[in-house]
Amino acid sequence: MVPKRLFVTAALVAPSSAWTVFTVPHTSGRDDTPGVMQALSVGNVTSNATILFEKGTTYNIFTPISFPIMHNVEVAIEGNLTYPTDIPTIQAEVASSSYPGAWFAFSGGTNVTLRGTTDPNWGWVDAHGQAWWDANQQTNRPHGFAFSKVSGGAIRDMKIWKPIGWNFATSGSSNVQIVNNQILAASTTGRRQVYTASQCYSRSLLCPGFSAGGTNLSFSSNYVVNGDDCLTVGNGAKNIHWIDSYCEGGHGLSIGSLGEDGQVADVENVLIENTVMNNTLYAARFKSWTGGNGAARNITWRNIAFNNVPFPDGPPPPSNTANNTRVEDFLFQNFAGTIEESVSDPIPSPIIFSPFILATRSRKVRA
Numbered sequence: 302m303v304p305k306r307l308f309v310t311a312a313l314v315a316p317s318s319a320w321t322v323f324t325v326p327h328t329s330g331r332d333d334t335p336g337v338m339q340a341l342s343v344g345n346v347t348s349n350a351t352i353l354f355e356k357g358t359t360y361n362i363f364t365p366i367s368f369p370i371m372h373n374v375e376v377a378i379e380g381n382l383t384y385p386t387d388i389p390t391i392q393a394e395v396a397s398s399s400y401p402g403a404w405f406a407f408s409g410g411t412n413v414t415l416r417g418t419t420d421p422n423w424g425w426v427d428a429h430g431q432a433w434w435d436a437n438q439q440t441n442r443p444h445g446f447a448f449s450k451v452s453g454g455a456i457r458d459m460k461i462w463k464p465i466g467w468n469f470a471t472s473g474s475s476n477v478q479i480v481n482n483q484i485l486a487a488s489t490t491g492r493r494q495v496y497t498a499s500q501c502y503s504r505s506l507l508c509p510g511f512s513a514g515g516t517n518l519s520f521s522s523n524y525v526v527n528g529d530d531c532l533t534v535g536n537g538a539k540n541i542h543w544i545d546s547y548c549e550g551g552h553g554l555s556i557g558s559l560g561e562d563g564q565v566a567d568v569e570n571v572l573i574e575n576t577v578m579n580n581t582l583y584a585a586r587f588k589s590w591t592g593g594n595g596a597a598r599n600i601t602w603r604n605i606a607f608n609n610v611p612f613p614d615g616p617p618p619p620s621n622t623a624n625n626t627r628v629e630d631f632l633f634q635n636f637a638g639t640i641e642e643s644v645s646d647p648i649p650s651p652i653i654f655s656p657f658i659l660a661t662r663s664r665k666v667r668a
């Protein structure tokens with residue numbers, strides 16, 4: 302198949318206000334990443350531009366894409382994207398010194414949007430995670446989308462199919478809206494493994510849905526079926542709002558883990574609300590390490606409907622030794638649902654948990 306030509310809609314307007322549409326070329330059987338990287342290196346698609354993966358095409362993203370700092374750029378995933386299907390190819394990329402830290406690595410800029418499509422048949426990013434889960438393969442697993450250091454923008458209408466590792470991380474970003482994304486990481490083979498730290502519901506191991514680091518992040522209408530945290534709010538996060546979402550099969554809506562190796566944690570103003578938690582291990586949880594410093598402040602979980610959840614307001618608490626991350630102004634409000642009682646906590650604690658007196662735990666749940 303002949304590579305598609307670059308398509309430009311630019312002419313007839315003043316250069317300073319021109320908007321460029323770069324349609325990513327595709328070659329059957331070949332890696333399509335070099336075509337993207339080549340265009341990015343020219344520099345005319347890194348501002349005032351749409352980088353379009355067009356509908357009707359399944360693109361081969363056989364090597365990671367590393368986006369430079371961009372301004373006013375929309376990356377539109379309207380076609381399907383596929384990772385390599387074989388595990389060693391991906392492991393070699395992740396192990397490589399040039400690996401940018403995620404399969405899709407954004408490195409900053411202003412007004413950057415990553416969007417998929419609401420067309421149900423297209424816009425899927427297929428990582429072929431099933432083979433990894435079935436093999437219990439955890440070495441050199443790629444993270445999905447690192448949306449780092451972006452000021453202003455969005456992640457919306459993205460659809461992830463069987464991811465291998467972390468999905469979306471927003472570290473160092475600010476003023477980003479994360480709306481109407483789907484992550485489907487449910488296993489369709491093998492035995493369903495429930496509620497243990499090492500073998501999750503879906504057997505999609507260590508695979509958080511959204512990892513919120515940064516400031517002024519708004520998450521709404523997201524749909525996550527996975528085997529790890531649905532949302533995890535990390536150190537440095539401030540002004541995080543999560544609303545109107547659905548989480549199934551994973552670990553819950555989490556803060557942390559904080560304070561590893563004495564780290565000074567700083568998390569504040571987090572509101573997590575109006576979410577259905579279905580067959581998850583926890584609904585709301587806080588994770589920190591003994592010996593941590595700093596604080597998590599003003600954290601609210603409210604209007605949480607849970608179905609078949611063993612620990613709606615986990616986790617169990619603290620060891621009272623050493624320094625611990627302080628918790629201030631935590632509120633759990635209006636939780637309702639059914640508790641799964643047959644499951645024992647994978648992180649046993651000698652102390653009975655009270656949802657309103659949170660403290661640190663003596664060891665980490667691998668998340």
Ligand SMILES: *[C@@H]1O[C@H](CO)[C@@H](O)[C@H](O)[C@H]1NC(C)=O
Pocket residue numbers: 316317318319348349373
């Ligand atoms: C991008 O467009 C804005 C106007 O929307 C303009 O001010 C800016 O100079 C443009 N940037 C480039 C690199 O063309």
Ligand SMILES: *[C@@H]1O[C@H](CO)[C@@H](O)[C@H](O)[C@H]1NC(C)=O
Pocket residue numbers: 307308309311321322323343345346
């Ligand atoms: C970017 O610039 C290169 C070199 O001038 C040109 O060949 C290419 O068509 C441009 N791409 C777009 C999308 O405008």
Ligand SMILES: *[C@@H]1O[C@H](CO)[C@@H](O)[C@H](O)[C@H]1NC(C)=O
Pocket residue numbers: 373374375412413414
């Ligand atoms: C921000 O980017 C979007 C495309 O994602 C564009 O439509 C919009 O004009 C940009 N905003 C500014 C202020 O340039």
Ligand SMILES: *[C@@H]1O[C@H](CO)[C@@H](O)[C@H](O)[C@H]1NC(C)=O
Pocket residue numbers: 359381422423424425427462
């Ligand atoms: C796109 O990928 C998804 C997930 O792999 C798949 O279900 C769907 O059939 C694909 N769409 C097309 C048109 O091939």
Ligand SMILES: *[C@@H]1O[C@H](CO)[C@@H](O)[C@H](O)[C@H]1NC(C)=O
Pocket residue numbers: 475476516517540
């Ligand atoms: C976050 O939002 C607040 C309130 O709108 C604003 O004052 C602050 O500058 C924003 N922070 C960043 C990093 O954009």
Ligand SMILES: *[C@@H]1O[C@H](CO)[C@@H](O)[C@H](O)[C@H]1NC(C)=O
Pocket residue numbers: 563592593594624
């Ligand atoms: C424990 O906290 C105290 C008081 O904040 C601080 O001076 C000390 O360095 C901390 N110790 C460790 C091991 O982090």
Ligand SMILES: *[C@@H]1O[C@H](CO)[C@@H](O)[C@H](O)[C@H]1NC(C)=O
Pocket residue numbers: 540541569570571572599
């Ligand atoms: C606590 O966080 C909420 C949002 O989560 C915010 O509206 C409120 O202003 C914060 N309170 C303080 C005292 O900062």
Ligand SMILES: *[C@@H]1O[C@H](CO)[C@@H](O)[C@H](O)[C@H]1NC(C)=O
Pocket residue numbers: 549577579580608
């Ligand atoms: C919970 O998940 C199960 C398994 O996927 C599904 O059959 C059920 O409809 C879901 N329940 C709710 C309340 O969403």
